[in-house]
Amino acid sequence: MFNYNFQLALKSLKDRPSLTFLTILTIAIGLGFYTTVKTMSYQGGQVPLAHKSNNIFLVQMDNREITAEEVAHQSRLVDTTYKDTLNLMAMDLPGVKQTFNWSTYGILNVEDENINPLRTFAAVTSSDFFTMFEPPFIFGNGWDKSVETSGEGVIVISKLMNDQLFGGKNSVGENVRIGTHTLKIIGVLDTWHLTRKFYDRSFSTARPDNFFIPYTFAMENNLPRRAGFDCWAGNADISRSFRTENTERLINSECAWVTFWAEIPDDQVENYKQQLNNYIEGQKALGRFPREILTYVTNLNDQFTYINGRNDFMNVFSLMSTLFFAVCLLNAVGIILAKFMRRTKEVSLRRALGAKKKTIIAQHVIEVVIIGLLGGLLGIVVAYFGLQGMMNIQIYASDYTRRVEDLQPLYALDLAMVANAFLTGIFCTLITSIYPIWRLCNTPPASQLKSQ
């Protein structure tokens, strides 16, 4: 019976090809737009380091003055002070890796006089940044702790800068200058795809930094600091000056400006939190941390859940795409209803000749599934071009500073999204066709077979 119903379904699709095509096209346009936005939302919401995103934690401690406002969510709490950063780094925590970072800036030069100097930003960080966050290298690697101890001037650069400054060759061993400081290239990163630049807590969609410099070198050579200084205890008025001067005072201040991360195994998380509390208790004895102990140790998953939930633009865009898809489905249902109701006489005849209701239903379900499949297929094609279009809009909006290879993963239709589009096409077409099928099968056969 399935074969017969399948043949009847195919015959029906060929019966009025224009209506069939219109139905498929309507579904495809709605599904294509919906899949485009859903893909952008899905890809853009992907948590980096998925294999260990539950174990990468942002560490925050509330060192603020007693009169400071209460903080309801970790996103509102300040970063870490420099002295707390060093103290935490010095703690003996087996199995735990820790790192931190802030941003610096300057004019970068290379020896090749044909290359113009460029004003750039860089991330100042520690050696474990590379082992924890796993940026991919094409040449060389990051530095180790001995470099931090010695204060050596080394630098890791991005592929974009390597292409721009050195023509893409292996530039390990080459020198660059930031201001008056010479740094030796020890590693070149490949294109590092991050859905959001999380490590500096901006969670922006900007690309990762182009340069990475050891913190010891940055502090010893007073490289300018680009950070939001949350200061109190007599430093609030001069916080702006900490960008370029008053380094000694900054190091010892209660200003929070360093973003601190830890990679903690599952079985060590509670111990780490306890160690944090113990540290604060110890510091309280020294007159610091005047408020009640408040720490946040928040993993990447939870942070991205919060950020994605607050992405109002994408949430509204997703809602719009869902509504548009619903409108397209309603239109498709109208066409399917018209198509099916033209067939009431034939269905009545078949029922009179012995076809059961469920056989008629099966025949039309097969037809609707084929329409959903074809709509899904065409919808994927529409989504592909939709995503390419959105990516090009993004490149244009960035004044062409973003490149295709930077953005491609955010606009990529992977297997999961393709399967999702197919299943959504079939399922939604089926659901919305329930009424036309019901109408058709419940038409009393006798009413359509009267003598003329």
Add this chain to the structure above:
Amino acid sequence: MLRMENVSKIYRTELVETHALRNVNLHIKSGEFVSVTGPSGSGKTTFLNLAGALETFEEGDYFLDGQNVKGLSDDRLSEIRNEKIGFIFQSFNLLPDLPLFDNVDVPLRYRGMSSKERKERIEHALETVGLASRMKHLPTQLSGGQQQRVAIARAIAGSPKFLLADEPTGNLDSLMAQQVMELLEDINSKGTTIIMVTHDDQLARRAHRNIQIFDGQVSDIEKAVANDVMRSA
């Protein structure tokens, strides 16, 4: 074969209640050729629809080949229509985009027969109606009479217990009507019960028995004549 006991059919709308059939008592034996006549709106088509299990009824019982069809599920009624009843319509009701072979095949598909058996039955049915050579033609390539013969082939292909014919010659000229009637008589002579609704008195008289429906009530012409004779006596 077919027995109705006090069967009534009422059509209800928000404003009006129409008694299409009232207390119909009827017994049709196997092998009979019964004509059903009556004025327009008398309930002939309703009677045919009930007899063909295409509609349900409110009161009474209807025994078809010994089985009471009242209260049967929709699926079971479909099976009964498929196995026991052949339908012939005034407007033929052939599927215009299917060749004759596939048109006759329709009821057999829902019987679950093998393709070999279906092919044999279809060829035999089309031979019976004299159209075996045109089984690949479309209905639109045939005359009205030929189309009705294909409809008859479709009706008999499944070897039903009886045929229900609703004005089978209504859309045909007299010559074609004659041919169709001869075909029906031939089928009846082989044992198939036929119930035929007709406006044509001449055709009605060719049946073994005539039933008249008037205002939803059924009377046998034979019985009516006997009553008249008794009243006049």
